[in-house]
Amino acid sequence: MSLEGQSLRQFDSASKWSGKTVCSKADIQEEVIMKKTVFLGALTVAGLAAGVAAAGTLDDVKARGKLNCGVTTGLVGFAAPDANGEWSGFDVAVCRAVAAAVLGDGNAVEFVPTTGKTRFTALASGEIDMLARNTTWTFSRDVDLKFTFVGVNYYDGQGFMAPKELGVSSAKELDGATVCIQTGTTTELNLADFFRANNISYEPVPIETNSEAQQQYLAGACDVFTTDASGLAATRATFENPGDHILLPEIVSKEPLGPLVRHGDNEWGDAVRWTLNALITAEELGVTSANIADMSASAGNNPEINRLLGTEGNLGEMLGLSADWAKNAIAVSGNYGEIFEKNIGESTPIGLARGLNAQWTDGGLIYSPPFR
Amino acid sequence: MSNSNSSPVAFVRETFLDEQPAPTSAAGPVKWVKDNLFPTWANALLTVVALYMVYVLLSSSMPWLLSGVWNAESLAGCREVLDGQTGACFAVLTERWNQLLFGFKYPPDQYWRPTLAFALMFAALAPVLFFDLPRKLLIVTALFPFVAYWLIWGGTILAPIFALLGVIAGYVVYERFVKGSFAAGFLGGVAAAFVVWIIGGMLIPEGASENALLSAVPSRDLGGFMLNMMLGLTCVSLSVPLGIALALGRQSDLPLIKVICVVFIEFIRGVPLITLLFVASVMLSYFFPPNTGVDLFLRVVIMITMFSAAYIAEVIRGGLAALPKGQYEAADSLGLDYAQAMRLIILPQALKISIPGIVNVAVGLFKDTVLVSVISMFDLVGMIRGPIVASTDWNGIYWELYLFASVLFFVVCYGISQYSQWLERRLATDHR
Numbered sequence: 036m037s038l039e040g041q042s043l044r045q046f047d048s049a050s051k052w053s054g055k056t057v058c059s060k061a062d063i064q065e066e067v068i069m070k071k072t073v074f075l076g077a078l079t080v081a082g083l084a085a086g087v088a089a090a091g092t093l094d095d096v097k098a099r100g101k102l103n104c105g106v107t108t109g110l111v112g113f114a115a116p117d118a119n120g121e122w123s124g125f126d127v128a129v130c131r132a133v134a135a136a137v138l139g140d141g142n143a144v145e146f147v148p149t150t151g152k153t154r155f156t157a158l159a160s161g162e163i164d165m166l167a168r169n170t171t172w173t174f175s176r177d178v179d180l181k182f183t184f185v186g187v188n189y190y191d192g193q194g195f196m197a198p199k200e201l202g203v204s205s206a207k208e209l210d211g212a213t214v215c216i217q218t219g220t221t222t223e224l225n226l227a228d229f230f231r232a233n234n235i236s237y238e239p240v241p242i243e244t245n246s247e248a249q250q251q252y253l254a255g256a257c258d259v260f261t262t263d264a265s266g267l268a269a270t271r272a273t274f275e276n277p278g279d280h281i282l283l284p285e286i287v288s289k290e291p292l293g294p295l296v297r298h299g300d301n302e303w304g305d306a307v308r309w310t311l312n313a314l315i316t317a318e319e320l321g322v323t324s325a326n327i328a329d330m331s332a333s334a335g336n337n338p339e340i341n342r343l344l345g346t347e348g349n350l351g352e353m354l355g356l357s358a359d360w361a362k363n364a365i366a367v368s369g370n371y372g373e374i375f376e377k378n379i380g381e382s383t384p385i386g387l388a389r390g391l392n393a394q395w396t397d398g399g400l401i402y403s404p405p406f407r
Numbered sequence: 408m409s410n411s412n413s414s415p416v417a418f419v420r421e422t423f424l425d426e427q428p429a430p431t432s433a434a435g436p437v438k439w440v441k442d443n444l445f446p447t448w449a450n451a452l453l454t455v456v457a458l459y460m461v462y463v464l465l466s467s468s469m470p471w472l473l474s475g476v477w478n479a480e481s482l483a484g485c486r487e488v489l490d491g492q493t494g495a496c497f498a499v500l501t502e503r504w505n506q507l508l509f510g511f512k513y514p515p516d517q518y519w520r521p522t523l524a525f526a527l528m529f530a531a532l533a534p535v536l537f538f539d540l541p542r543k544l545l546i547v548t549a550l551f552p553f554v555a556y557w558l559i560w561g562g563t564i565l566a567p568i569f570a571l572l573g574v575i576a577g578y579v580v581y582e583r584f585v586k587g588s589f590a591a592g593f594l595g596g597v598a599a600a601f602v603v604w605i606i607g608g609m610l611i612p613e614g615a616s617e618n619a620l621l622s623a624v625p626s627r628d629l630g631g632f633m634l635n636m637m638l639g640l641t642c643v644s645l646s647v648p649l650g651i652a653l654a655l656g657r658q659s660d661l662p663l664i665k666v667i668c669v670v671f672i673e674f675i676r677g678v679p680l681i682t683l684l685f686v687a688s689v690m691l692s693y694f695f696p697p698n699t700g701v702d703l704f705l706r707v708v709i710m711i712t713m714f715s716a717a718y719i720a721e722v723i724r725g726g727l728a729a730l731p732k733g734q735y736e737a738a739d740s741l742g743l744d745y746a747q748a749m750r751l752i753i754l755p756q757a758l759k760i761s762i763p764g765i766v767n768v769a770v771g772l773f774k775d776t777v778l779v780s781v782i783s784m785f786d787l788v789g790m791i792r793g794p795i796v797a798s799t800d801w802n803g804i805y806w807e808l809y810l811f812a813s814v815l816f817f818v819v820c821y822g823i824s825q826y827s828q829w830l831e832r833r834l835a836t837d838h839r
Binding site: 107108109110111112114115116117118119120147148149150152153156159160249250269270272273274275383384385 | 803
């Protein structure tokens with residue numbers, strides 16, 4: 036899930052910490068918890084109550100005229116500011132699309148950079164309206180931390196990279212290999228599971244951060260480097276001779292990444308969810324940034340496109356948005372496929388194939404419920 | 408006389424011989440080398456090994472440094488230019504120069520503002536650091552915080568003006584009442600300053616910052632080395648007076664003050680700085696309602712100041728403890744009250760003793776400001792770790808950036824350390 040060193044480990048501690056305080060709000064009578072954290076809990080309840088009192092994030096965003104969108108402090112292809120300070124990337128495009136859908140302007144976004152340590156508190160405290168930060172959708176984040184994942188914009192998974200000269204073509208041939216692995220992450224646990232399930236042995240080389248891992252791997256301290264597949268591809272793209280290294284076909288874990296919002300504000304959750312779905316549906320229906328102006332000018336033959344672009348029906352009104360909300364969202368940086376190609380696709384240095392992230396019609400997992 | 412000497416002297420030299428250079432084996436570079444590098448077999452061996460090490464280091468690093476590429480669009484572009492040769496890719500520094508210094512969100516057409524504030528900083532620091540300069544220059548120092556605030560953050564000029572007025576009002580009240588008692592003067596001054604600030608805050612019209620002469624720049628847009636300098640300078644200058652107050656409070660005879668100071672110092676010293684920073688950035692946002700609360704920069708300044716004040720307090724306590732008891736008694740016997748005794752007798756001596764320790768804390772504090780990168784503030788290291796390394800263009804570049812950061816920090820820290828050595832020599836009045 037992360038290119039950055041420690042975010043998964045940080046999440047573990049974050050979940051314990053905020054899990055406890057959030058619980059103390061919900062089960063305010065539970066004296067067992069309250070006794071321990073009575074002071075902290077009381078203050079947290081006060082803070083959360085203030086956050087809940089300001090519910091109606093959709094109205095807040097409209098009134099503010101700006102969307103506060105949490106992104107990473109920098110992850111290749113997913114979110115990073117360029118030399119002029121303009122943010123771009125795969126996750127950033129989701130923020131811009133939501134801003135365009137709600138406010139009609141894809142630049143009406145205040146990007147709030149968050150680290151793995153600060154992202155969940157920033158969202159829970161209301162500092163940001165939504166988080167689009169390559170965050171894995173897991174049970175505990177959804178249920179225990181009380182966030183709503185509105186969908187998946189990238190299906191990631193843990194993979195392996197090895198030098199070509201090692202001569203392996205499958206991770207199952209890695210018996211006895213030394214593996215560079217970031218300590219304290221779920222990738223470490225996934226790795227152990229995989230090797231045990233296949234009854235082969237390995238020797239872990241513990242590494243603190245991803246950049247250290249790159250150096251160690253290139254220096255030959257380990258035979259194989261494992262982390263999320265998108266991270267491996269991005270890492271390999273930075274090598275002097277990327278062609279000397281191959282990504283092994285096995286993917287040993289599920290890391291669905293997606294944008295998330297706070298629990299309990301369904302209008303806002305719907306706005307973000309259906310903006311993401313609009314991007315996906317646009318690709319499925321062939322609506323692109325090139326032809327959207329024509330298609331939205333008047334109702335065409337395809338009723339679903341008409342409903343999506345607001346030339347027919349009143350879907351925008353149901354969401355509490357303008358009729359051309361989806362058109363605005365798609366016009367910012369194109370449909371899902373265009374966003375993918377522009378930021379992380381095969382034409383970029385990162386060069387990720389669509390793979391699991393192809394449309395369901397092409398054998399992938401990207402699938403939007405119908406606009407009806 | 409000469410006549411009585413029958414055998415005349417055959418030769419009398421009437422001029423001195425010219426001075427001859429010493430033999431090469433007894434002076435000059437040869438002797439130096441012989442004495443210092445090859446006096447014994449063991450030393451000669453060490454010299455050879457050391458020379459070899461230097462050669463290995465230089466021969467591996469100099470080609471990398473000297474054939475560095477300074478103009479390229481991306482890491483891939485650098486590698487194209489180098490074409491397989493060894494060489495650094497300094498192009499990242501030239502392309503991201505402004506981002507490294509000012510962060511990535513400070514408006515580029517306003518870069519002159521922090522630059523001007525940086526230049527003014529030297530004018531403001533000079534009279535404090537070099538006390539041979541005319542004392543009137545201290546007016547520049549007193550005005551500097553307000554001018555610098557206005558330059559860097561912009562917005563309405565009324566805010567720094569009212570802040571300044573509050574300080575002036577506080578000072579006037581203090582001057583008036585301090586003759587009666589120090590406490591009355593101090594507390595009265597603080598109260599007067601707050602009154603002016605509150606009234607001033609109400610007088611500033613809503614939206615005054617929108618069409619101000621200098622456009623307003625929010626704190627979250629600050630970054631780069633500028634942020635390190637701002638945090639370092641603010642926190643050091645705030646924590647020295649606070650540290651002195653804490654050190655004196657810890658020696659107080661009043662149990663309440665003493666307990667407060669001891670608890671504060673021991674608590675802060677017992678907690679890592681990074682946890683304090685997390686409290687500032689993460690926990691406090693839970694306690695404030697959304698869209699309100701204290702500016703993140705201010706929260707961080709408060710936390711770092713508290714942290715370094717606790718350390719400086721302990722350093723100064725050491726200085727106070729090093730003074731002979733006779734100094735305190737001498738002050739009492741002159742009939743000085745507590746404030747006078749401290750100001751005129753005790754503190755000048757205690758602070759002089761404490762200079763190395765205080766400078767040590769200041770240098771450490773300045774370097775600790777990079778820790779704010781973990782709470783998503785984009786200081787120099789934050790910029791490197793986050794936006795720059797994560798950009799598609801520059802992903803995979805490390806040495807050049809961190810080398811640059813270390814050069815910047817070294818220059819500042821070495822400067823501080825050289826100043827403190829000068830200061831110690833300047834203040835040396837004892838006979839060692």
